Amino acid sequence: MQITEALKWAVSQLSDSDSAGIDARILLCTVIDKPQTYLFTWPEHELSANEKARFEALVRQRADGQPVAYLTGTRAFWSLTLHVSPTTLIPRPETELLVEQALARLPVGQARVCDLGTGTGAIALAIASERPDVAVTGVDRVADAVELARRNARYNHIENAVFAHSHWFDSLTGQTFSMIVSNPPYVEQNSHYLAEGDVRFEPASALTAGADGLDDIRYIIAQAPAHLKSDGWLLLEHGYNQAQSVQALLQQQGFHDITTVNDLAGQPRVTLGRRGER
């Protein structure tokens, strides 16, 4: 079977996916261990029997709904390649907005940044990779996620990010930061969105937070002032319909310079503010 035929076959199997073509190319590149340009340069390259069998098995699992990132084991985020596992959320492109907004506000010179619920370490590592002078601490309540984030730091040669086992601020007593960032769980517990697509395979602990999805965001906003330096920033990713609630919560806790930023799809996605006087 040639590359062109293999891709055509895969797309026909993945007709339920709105990303059939790209899914097929990513899976084939994983099997033949080549970059995507290879597929266009050598469309007549003949797959070995072993490659064909492995490709067919992956396409079948994708047709059953398995996320591509769990099948390949990695996902691109920012300029990094991150290992993923079913114990954490798969990094999303919209979360790069949070990284951008964080980088734009980080003070010049040394500073400490905290990433709450770091998962794969995506946000912490992206910030650390852009700002070698900044010390980033990522925490997660899931021990496997902490291990995964450390592995991703080593894999991407990032030395200014450390990871610790902690439920939100529990293990950070007495520590203060110039900036706290988080992409916490924010989906409503009974959302029918949870029954569709890739999220069916991701851990509920990384996705849902109570009836209105705001339980963890409320907790983080209430606890954050004690861990922020004066005028320090808090940046939170949230659902498309949660900006007003998040802004109100920040106001209640005395934050100022509160702003919401839209993602590339035009949805309110990140809300941020600065710690006020206590």
Ligand code: GLN
């Ligand atoms: N943005 C994710 C989604 O739409 C949800 C991630 C989260 O809850 N932090 O699937």
